Amino acid sequence: xxxxxxxxxxxxxxxxxxxxxxxxxxxxxxxxxxxxxxxxxxxxxxxxxxxxxxxxxxxxxxxxxxxxxxxxxxxxxxxxxxxxxxxxxxxxxxxxxxxxxxxxxxxxxxxxxxxxxxxxxxxxxxxxxxxxxxxxxxxxxxxxxxxxxxxxxxxxxxxxxxxxxxxxxxxxxxxxxxxxxxxxxxxxxxxxxxxxxxxxxxxxxxxxxxxxxxxxxxxxxxxxxxxxxxxxxxxxxxxxxxxxxxxxxxxxxxxxxxxxxxxxxxxxxxxxxxxxxxxxxxxxxxxxxxxxxxxxxxxxxxxxxxxxxxxxxxxxxxxxxxxxxxxxxxxxxxxxxxxxxxxxxxxxxxxxxxxxxxxxxxxxxxxxxxxxxxxxxxxxxxxxxxxxxxxxxxxxxxxxxxxxxxxxxxxxxxxxxxxxxxxxxxxxxxx
Numbered sequence: 353x354x355x356x357x358x359x360x361x362x363x364x365x366x367x368x369x370x371x372x373x374x375x376x377x378x379x380x381x382x383x384x385x386x387x388x389x390x391x392x393x394x395x396x397x398x399x400x401x402x403x404x405x406x407x408x409x410x411x412x413x414x415x416x417x418x419x420x421x422x423x424x425x426x427x428x429x430x431x432x433x434x435x436x437x438x439x440x441x442x443x444x445x446x447x448x449x450x451x452x453x454x455x456x457x458x459x460x461x462x463x464x465x466x467x468x469x470x471x472x473x474x475x476x477x478x479x480x481x482x483x484x485x486x487x488x489x490x491x492x493x494x495x496x497x498x499x500x501x502x503x504x505x506x507x508x509x510x511x512x513x514x515x516x517x518x519x520x521x522x523x524x525x526x527x528x529x530x531x532x533x534x535x536x537x538x539x540x541x542x543x544x545x546x547x548x549x550x551x552x553x554x555x556x557x558x559x560x561x562x563x564x565x566x567x568x569x570x571x572x573x574x575x576x577x578x579x580x581x582x583x584x585x586x587x588x589x590x591x592x593x594x595x596x597x598x599x600x601x602x603x604x605x606x607x608x609x610x611x612x613x614x615x616x617x618x619x620x621x622x623x624x625x626x627x628x629x630x631x632x633x634x635x636x637x638x639x640x641x642x643x644x645x646x647x648x649x650x651x652x653x654x655x656x657x658x659x660x661x662x663x664x665x666x667x668x669x670x671x672x673x674x675x676x677x678x679x680x681x682x683x684x685x686x687x688x689x690x691x692x693x694x695x696x697x698x699x700x701x702x703x704x705x706x707x708x709x710x711x712x713x714x715x716x717x718x719x720x721x722x723x724x725x726x727x728x729x730x731x732x733x734x735x736x737x738x739x740x741x742x743x744x745x746x747x748x749x750x751x752x753x754x755x756x757x758x759x760x761x762x763x764x765x766x767x768x769x770x771x772x773x774x775x776x777x778x779x780x781x782x783x
Contacts, residue, residue: 353661354426354487356419356479357433358385358400359392361631361638363495363657367430368400369650370658372409376666381411386422393417395635398642406647419482426487430657431479431494431502435471436773438628443769444468445625451762453753454608456598457624459497460549461721462749464624466728466740467766469498471773473505473732480512491664493518493657499548499675500725501732504690507677509733516702517675518656519548522692525594529556533566545682545707548675548692549599550721552591552714554707567592581607581617589713594692598623603721605752660697669698676704684709689722720748735777737767 353371358364364385371377383400387393397415404411416422423429434441444464445455458464476496483490492515494502499517506515522544530540535558543555556563571577571587578584581597585604593600601607601619608614614621641648652658656672663670671694678691681704685691695704710718723746731739744750744759754762771779 353381353428353430354384354386354422354490355396355400356386356422356429356431357496358396358415359387359389360432360434360495361635363430363432363655364396365399365403365638366653366655367657368403369407370652370655371661372403372407372411373650373652374658374662376662377409379410381409383411383413384422384426385413385415386417386419388417390417395639395642399638402642402648403650406650419479420486423479423482423490424486426483426490428657428661429479429483429487429490429492431476431492431496433472433475433496435468435475436770438632440468440471440770440773441624441628443766445622447765447769448750448762451754451758453750453762454602454614454621455624455749456602456608456620456622458602459624460500460599460603461498461724462602462747463744463762463766465498465501466724466743466747467770469501469725469728470732470740470775470778471770472496472498473501473509473729474775476502477505477509477733480506480510480515484510484512488512490514491516491660493660494675495519495657498725498728500690500692500721501729502690503675503677504688504725505729505733507690508688508729513677515676516660517548517690517692518660519673519675519692520656521549521594521596521599522551522673523656525553525592529553529563529567529592532570533563535563543694543707544594544673545691545693546594546710546714547718547721547725548690549595550603550718551594551673551692552589552710553594554591554710556592579617581619584617589717591711591714602749604717605748608749609752663697664699664701667699669696671695671705672697674702674704676702680706682707682710682715684712684715685718685722689726720746731778732775735775737778737780740767740778 385396401413448463503515540558581601586592674695724743727739727743
């Protein structure tokens, strides 16, 4: 297994701990680590070597600054890259804020998601092209955001097709809903699909009986629940969304622009900056732990990449939600887009479950999301700067806040701030 962006604070630790905890894999693991930062790579090597030793996994751990060397012979490639790191994220928030555009997470949609996509798509497409040459049969398991953009860009920009986006939001939402209504996790059944970070729970049943009426009763009796964005979307659109209120608020036009809505729905503006700063503190703390030589607190986390790998390698079939090319899985969304659907993962590989048509109001909401994603993917692959402006103009939160001229000016400032991370074609002004 090759970790790309191995210096990730969270995913490398969690996935490596899971893999090293599987008795089926004892003595069989080769964990190859790659990062563009020598310091981060050295940290990852110390961390993963410690995990292997502490769990008794007997893993071979290698580290290199040469990506192709890290990929050679890989069966699984775990993508964790965040191109530009904290400094780029800071610019994604600070520049739009000067124009009055509020964001919470800024990694999926909105102006932050657009520019993160423009930075990340070329890197992931290049990674997939390397994989075609040095490990063509490997699975690319991608955690990086914007997830609805990255697999789509790989499909559209390369011949590589074994790419699967993995995200916790569906699993976490399903667990939250079952707990909220007091359902038995062993008897409750879900069907969930849409786009990553804007999927919907289409079926929520226990013993064949819908639990949605019970959920609606709980919502209407709870002022606490009604002051959350995702609950408001459920009330207006009839199905519960999979992403947190913090994420969901910036994908639609109705909340971030209005001071009273930010207060009423308790929206944490700038949430991701606080999370990023906490991650940097966690990295420093972990470095101190490793330097001190004390045993790490290691608990398996059932990371999705770990479950995917274990399912395929051992033939233990599991239902996991993956982000893949639509190709008719959701019949009223375009074939070429990247959708999030359930899939059976196991000895037969990955078998996505056809969902059929989404309810029309959900497909309509997804299409406002799709507009931004599609134009950003096209901009990154074709070097079409005008598509960046158009993606921003069609973004619901940006469009609710700025004029056309303000939107273009904001994009131009972001182009300048990120010029060392963007394809050269995007830096040429539109005539």
